Amino acid sequence: MADEVIYKTDLKQVDWQQMKSTLASDAFNNGRNASQLQKLFENSYAAVIAYVGDRIIGTARALSDGVCNAYIVDVWTLSQYRKQGIASAMMKLLLAKLEGQxxxxxxxxxxxxxQKLGFEVQPTGLGMVVGQWLQNKNLN
Ligand SMILES: CC(C)(COP(=O)(O)OP(=O)(O)OC[C@H]1O[C@@H](n2cnc3c(N)ncnc32)[C@H](O)[C@@H]1OP(=O)(O)O)[C@@H](O)C(=O)NCCC(=O)NCCS
Incomplete structure (x- = not known):
């Protein structure tokens, strides 16, 4: 029988150290430490964390102004749980909180x-890292 997956949209009792080590072991850590992960999730407009038991096996979060524009990041399913619809379920929970945006x-x-979720490729995006990735003397 497949493991039962629970989706939580609050950030109560998240084990940030576990999230960091699981992401790192799955090559999706992106250099962020546990306290940075806590801060960036807490500062997000909406977030979903998927669990099997106490184990974090998926994440997704949205940055938003709450009115018209949102940006989705950190969509990830632990490798061994992929192709079971977990990221799709997380995305649907996030998108439900972004109506009209x-x-x-x-x-x-x-x-x-x-694309399977309804997204369409849009004209070129542009981006840059201001200074050095994850370095901010006002936060460290
Ligand atoms: C991309 C990712 C989040 C998908 O997670 P998942 O839980 O396996 O996704 P789902 O099971 O909900 O997949 C839904 C559908 O998309 C398809 N799909 C999933 N990942 C895909 C990929 N990388 N490319 C193309 N199709 C993909 C699945 O086959 C499935 O199709 P189906 O409905 O016809 O069966 C996962 O592969 C992952 O964590 N990758 C590494 C991190 C990453 O790249 N995240 C995206 C950053 S923008």
Whole structure:
């Protein structure tokens, strides 16, 4: 029988150290430490964390102004749980909180995954890192 997956949209009792080590072991850590993960999730407009038991096996979160523009980041399913609909379920929970908004995101290689959810490729996005990635003397 497949493991039961629970989706939580609050951030109560999240084990940020576990999230960090699980993301790192699955090559999706992006250099962020546990306290940075806590801060960036807490500062997000909406977030979903998927669990099997106490184990974090998926994340997704949205940045938003709450009115017209949102940006989705950190969509991830632990490798061994992929292709079971988990990221789709997380995305649907996030999108339900973004009604009326234009939702943008960036992906290197998961275009089809997002297209299945209704996203369309839009004209070129532009981006830059201000200074050095994760370095902010006002926060460290
Ligand atoms: C992309 C990712 C989040 C998808 O997670 P998942 O839980 O496996 O996704 P789902 O099971 O909900 O997939 C839904 C559908 O999209 C398809 N799909 C999933 N990942 C895909 C990919 N990378 N490319 C194309 N199709 C993909 C699935 O086959 C499935 O199709 P189906 O409904 O016809 O069966 C997961 O592969 C992942 O964590 N990748 C590494 C992190 C990453 O790249 N995240 C995206 C950052 S923008």
């Amino acid at each position: 234009h939702v943008y995101l960036f992906t290197n290689d998961s275009v089809e995954f997002y």
